[in-house]
Amino acid sequence: MTAGQGSAPVDAINAAGVRAAYFVSDSTGVTAETLGNALLVNFPGIRFRRHTIPFVDTPEGARAVVGDIDRDAAAGLAPLVFTTVKQAPLRDILASANAVTIDLLAGHLTELEEALGTTASEQLGQYHGVTDTERYFDRMRAIEFAIEHDDGQSSRALDKADVVIVAPSRCGKTPTTMYLAMQYGLLVANYPLTDDDFPADGLPRAIARYARRCFGLTSTPLRLSQVRHERRPSSRYASLEQCTLELRRAESLYRRSGVPFLNSATKSVEEMSAVIMQTMKLRA
Incomplete structure (x- = not known):
């Protein structure tokens, strides 16, 4: 980790508590964004204004980014900069920004060079080869x-699913499904538990035969009610009583059916995905 000259200290954060976060890459920016966000998720009490800036592969481009970063620093946003830029001259330019710069490759490439007995290539786009x-x-x-099988829309080829996420509405099924698909290439379907699925002895007919691939999500009644109120204010659907009932029924169903589950109320999508992969023994 390096800090540019005159780096903005933590006490320079603006009154709203927002910090700027830049993900800067000489390629697509996917690696910088993924690794940077994996670090930022550990600080849920801080809000970040995120900027992903790909294809920074010239000194002019790097200096333009520094200009944007410095403007955010002057506005009191105390920028953090996550980089996966390989060329040393460009890294030096970025490090001159009035920000804390976190080089996500620093040290690691040197260690690999020593382990492999060769020098790393500075050719751009190496992260995105044939593999x-x-x-x-x-x-x-x-x-x-994931899109075809979102919210129980289709049962076609459901036997190919790596996992079927089951949960009452607004417990985090869709975000978790998409994250597992986008980040790991897993085939994930999700199924919403509704009033029509109860009372029942087992899982709904559409997914009953895939019970061993099912993973359940639950929440707390208060959190679920808050989330549902954002969608349908002052409705029975969002009432604390309805949320309590649905969560109680869902957890009972999971236990009777032997479906593993977790409470999503205080967990990020990344955390939930990690638990699902570990529990279901899934590999990307």
Whole structure:
């Protein structure tokens, strides 16, 4: 980690408590954004104004980014800059910004060079070679599968699903489904538990035969009620009584059916995805 000259201290954060976060890359920015956000998620009490800036591969481009960062610093946003830029001259330019610069490659490339007995290439776009192209298409197929099978819309090819996420409405099914598809290329479907699914001895007919692939989500009644009020204010759907009933029924169903589950109320999508992958023994 390096800090540019005159780096904005923590006490320079603006009154609203917002900080600027830049993800800067000489390629697509996916790596910088993914790794940077994985670090930022550990600070849920701070709000970040995020900027992903890809293809910074010239000194002029790097200086333009520094200008944007410095303007945010002057506005009191105390910028953080996450970079995966490989060329040392460009890294030096970025490090001159009035920000805390976190080089996500620093140290690691040196360690790999020593371990492999060779020097790392500075050719741009090395993160996205043939192997990554295959992974890209796997993820695109996974996203298409997730969209088709969102909210129980389709049962076609459900036997190909790596996992079926089951939960009452607004417990985090869709965001978790899309994250697993986009980040890991997993085939994920999700199914909403509604009043029509109860009372029942087991899982709904549409997913009953895939019980071993199911994973449940739950929440707390208060949190679920708050989330639902944003969608349908002052409705029975959002009432604390209805939320309590649905969550109680869902947890009972999971236990009777042997479906593992977790409470999503205080967990990020990244955390939930990690638990699901570990519990279901899934590999990307």
